[in-house]
Amino acid sequence: MLTSDLKGYIEKANYYFAKEGDDVDRALDNLMLTQGYRKFTWSKLAAMNNAKPAYEAEDLGVKISGKVYTLGNKLLPGATVDMISLRAGISKSATTDAEGRFSFGGILLQDSIKFAIQARNGKSDKVKIVIDTLPKVRIGINPNFGDVSTNISATLKAYLENIKKQDDFYERTGQLDKVQRLREVRIKAKREKAESNITPQGMFQIPEVSADKVIRFSESEADLCLNLSMCLQARLPGVRVESNMGYTTITDLRGERLGLILDGRKINQLDEISEILEGSVPPTDVAKILMVRTNMAAKNVLGGDGAGYVMIITKLGTARKLYIPNIANVTPKGFNKVREFYMPKYTAANATQADLRTTIYWDPRIKTDVNGKTAFTYFNADGPGTYKVVVEGVNAAGELGRQVYRYTVK
Numbered sequence: 001m002l003t004s005d006l007k008g009y010i011e012k013a014n015y016y017f018a019k020e021g022d023d024v025d026r027a028l029d030n031l032m033l034t035q036g037y038r039k040f041t042w043s044k045l046a047a048m049n050n051a052k053p054a055y056e057a058e059d060l061g062v063k064i065s066g067k068v069y070t071l072g073n074k075l076l077p078g079a080t081v082d083m084i085s086l087r088a089g090i091s092k093s094a095t096t097d098a099e100g101r102f103s104f105g106g107i108l109l110q111d112s113i114k115f116a117i118q119a120r121n122g123k124s125d126k127v128k129i130v131i132d133t134l135p136k137v138r139i140g141i142n143p144n145f146g147d148v149s150t151n152i153s154a155t156l157k158a159y160l161e162n163i164k165k166q167d168d169f170y171e172r173t174g175q176l177d178k179v180q181r182l183r184e185v186r187i188k189a190k191r192e193k194a195e196s197n198i199t200p201q202g203m204f205q206i207p208e209v210s211a212d213k214v215i216r217f218s219e220s221e222a223d224l225c226l227n228l229s230m231c232l233q234a235r236l237p238g239v240r241v242e243s244n245m246g247y248t249t250i251t252d253l254r255g256e257r258l259g260l261i262l263d264g265r266k267i268n269q270l271d272e273i274s275e276i277l278e279g280s281v282p283p284t285d286v287a288k289i290l291m292v293r294t295n296m297a298a299k300n301v302l303g304g305d306g307a308g309y310v311m312i313i314t315k316l317g318t319a320r321k322l323y324i325p326n327i328a329n330v331t332p333k334g335f336n337k338v339r340e341f342y343m344p345k346y347t348a349a350n351a352t353q354a355d356l357r358t359t360i361y362w363d364p365r366i367k368t369d370v371n372g373k374t375a376f377t378y379f380n381a382d383g384p385g386t387y388k389v390v391v392e393g394v395n396a397a398g399e400l401g402r403q404v405y406r407y408t409v410k
Contacts (some may be wrong), residue, residue: 004259006394006410009194016149021062021098024259028045030223053309060245061105061106061107061108062105062107062108062332063104063105063106063107064083064103064107064115064117064131064132064330064332065102065103065104065131065132066101066102066117066129066130066131066132066244066328067096067099067100067101067102067129067130067132067143068081068096068100068102068121068127068128068129068130069100069122069127069128069129069130070117070126070128071125071126071127071128071325073128075099075100076096076121076127077096077098077099077100078095078096078121079095079096079100079102079119079120079121079127080094080095080119080120080121080122081092081093081094081095081096081102081117081118081119081129082117082118082119083104083115083116083117084115084116084203085113085114085115085116085203090107090115092104093365096119097279102119106145113331113332114203114329114330114331115329115330115332115380116202116203116265116328116329116330117129117131117327117328117329118327118328118386119326119332120326123269124269125269125324125326126326127325127326128129128325128326129325129326129327129328131328131330132276132327137385145351153242158354171216193404196316197287197315197316198287198313198314198316199263199287199313199314199315199316200263202263202264202265202327202329203264203265203329204261204264204265204266204301204302204303205264205311206287206290206292206301206302206311208290210292210295210298211290211291211292211295211298212291212292212293212294212295212308213236213237213290213291214234214288214289214290214291215232215235215288215289215290215291216288216289217231217283217284217286219284219321221283222282222283222284222286223284225278225282225283226279227277227278227279227282228276228277228278228281228283228286228312229241229248229277229278232250232277232289232310235289236250236291236310237250238253238293239251239252239253239258239291239293239308240252240253240308240326241277246271247271247273247274248273248274248277248278249270249273249277250277252293252307252308255348256306256307257291257306258306258307258309258310259302259306259308259309259310260273260276260277260293260309260312261301261310261312262276262281262312263300263312263314264312265324265327268305274367276312281312281314281406284316285314285315286312286313286314287313287314287315288313289310289311290309290310290311290405291308291309291310291314292309293308294308341361341362343360343378343379346379354382355379355381355382356381356382357381358381359378360378360380360381360387361376361378362378366393368393380409383409384409384410385409386406386407386408386409387406387407387408387409388404388405388406389404389405389406389407390402390403390404391403391404
């Protein structure tokens with residue numbers, strides 16, 4: 001039996017067969033899309049709902065993936081992986097699958113973006129994380145690259161000769177001092193020298209001036225202390241280093257614990273905090289210690305939780321001792337920020353300056369009027385030759401248009 005929908009499509013198709021135009025094709029498309037295809041079984045189609053596609057669906061952004069291993073190089077399923085980027089405002093969490101793999105998708109690579117990825121097995125950080133090849137912004141050959149065939153050397157030579165003639169004329173007529181010229185401007189400044197003995201820091205860091213207290217150990221102090229716990233006992237005002245139930249922590253006078261940051265990395269596990277304070281980081285390896293308690297802006301940069309933070313910054317050369325296998329710092333190359341295309345301003349003041357550009361005009365925001373027409377103006381460069389113009393556009397229906405033509409400047 002024919003369904004009511006099928007009868008309707010057949011009646012419409014028979015009606016439009018006698019007519020010409022797009023309506024006939026549209027009616028046939030509707031018929032074929034609903035009733036016209038054969039040689040399929042509904043049960044097989046229903047069974048494919050959970051099938052994994054051969055190719056992943058396109059998504060906005062890129063994917064960062066990797067694997068988590070035990071320290072014995074065995075794949076670790078069920079591990080928790082956290083990804084944080086303060087600059088991008090991203091905080092994501094994932095769990096490794098049966099093969100120890102994890103992935104974070106839909107990440108838009110911006111300019112100078114940084115990620116910190118940390119893995120753990122339950123409450124233990126004794127795992128190793130390995131990141132797959134980092135995604136890159138692929139840049140292919142631009143088919144619209146300008147092919148201006150200008151005689152740059154001849155133009156530049158004529159420009160320099162013209163300037164020399166003007167200088168000779170002004171000098172002979174005594175007008176050289178009255179002519180307004182662009183003179184060389186030298187700006188002298190002293191760049192603040194960064195400390196050269198500091199280990200490269202992670203994502204959690206603040207300027208030294210934002211800290212409430214900065215501590216540096218002398219060589220004699222560092223040699224006398226068996227561990228950081230002893231060195232910090234009397235050096236941190238308003239806080240104390242104490243041991244309780246087998247763990248060593250830093251607390252304020254009310255008993256609230258301060259966070260610990262080692263070379264820009266937050267230390268969250270009590271056993272690792274105890275190891276650092278009790279000997280895994282010798283005082284002789286510490287360049288300086290920053291304490292943040294009252295500066296709310298600095299605390300917010302570091303996370304904003306707890307009574308404050310104690311930041312331990314080690315000397316350069318100790319990073320190998322402090323290798324943390326469960327942390328990966330990712331710095332992919334992303335897209336640059338939008339920049340405005342430069343075009344010189346043609347005025348009487350710079351009329352004698354040669355325009356030697358090879359790309360002379362670009363504008364991605366040109367719109368047509370209700371009749372589909374528009375107009376724009378630009379100046380050619382000073383070099384004669386053949387110029388290529390590429391015009392590309394898209395309308396509200398998503399239809400693309402492109403036109404390329406050339407013209408010659410003599």
